[in-house]
Amino acid sequence: xxxxxxxxxxxxxxxxxxxxxxxxxxxxxxxxxxxxxxxxxxxxxxxxxxxxxxxxxxxxxxxxxxxxxxxxxxxxxxxxxxxxxxxxxxxxxxxxxxxxxxxxxxxxxxxxxxxxxxxxxxxxxxxxxxxxxxxxxxxxxxxxxxxxxxxxx
Numbered sequence: 001x002x003x004x005x006x007x008x009x010x011x012x013x014x015x016x017x018x019x020x021x022x023x024x025x026x027x028x029x030x031x032x033x034x035x036x037x038x039x040x041x042x043x044x045x046x047x048x049x050x051x052x053x054x055x056x057x058x059x060x061x062x063x064x065x066x067x068x069x070x071x072x073x074x075x076x077x078x079x080x081x082x083x084x085x086x087x088x089x090x091x092x093x094x095x096x097x098x099x100x101x102x103x104x105x106x107x108x109x110x111x112x113x114x115x116x117x118x119x120x121x122x123x124x125x126x127x128x129x130x131x132x133x134x135x136x137x138x139x140x141x142x143x144x145x146x147x148x149x150x151x152x153x
Contacts, residue, residue, distance in 0.1 A: 120127075
């Protein structure tokens with residue numbers, strides 16, 4: 001194999017061509033590819049960070065939501081218990097009031113019955129005279145009838 005001047009000129013032109021192509025085409029293409037890769041990596045990292053932040057916020061939101069629900073359940077239970085106690089107190093107060101009224105009315109009825117009995121006992125002689133005079137048509141002397149004789153044992 002012979003190396004002549006054409007071979008050397010071809011070799012120099014090829015090396016010069018590679019050097020020029022590297023400066024003009026390959027270097028800018030590689031730079032664009034590196035920029036694109038950096039852009040993709042940055043967006044990927046940003047997306048991953050956003051996803052992680054979103055997941056953390058969702059966890060916090062779920063925790064807060066569960067705490068709020070638990071607090072609401074506690075409030076409802078507490079208020080329900082308070083209302084039941086208040087209801088029981090109102091009913092017990094009403095029962096006590098009704099019991100007192102019934103007791104007073106019983107006492108009033110007993111007193112009225114006792115007063116009516118005493119009035120009847122005091123007037124029994126006069127009533128008996130009137131009935132006798134109506135039935136017999138005679139006028140009976142009140143001295144002949146004594147209260148103690150009329151009273152029942």
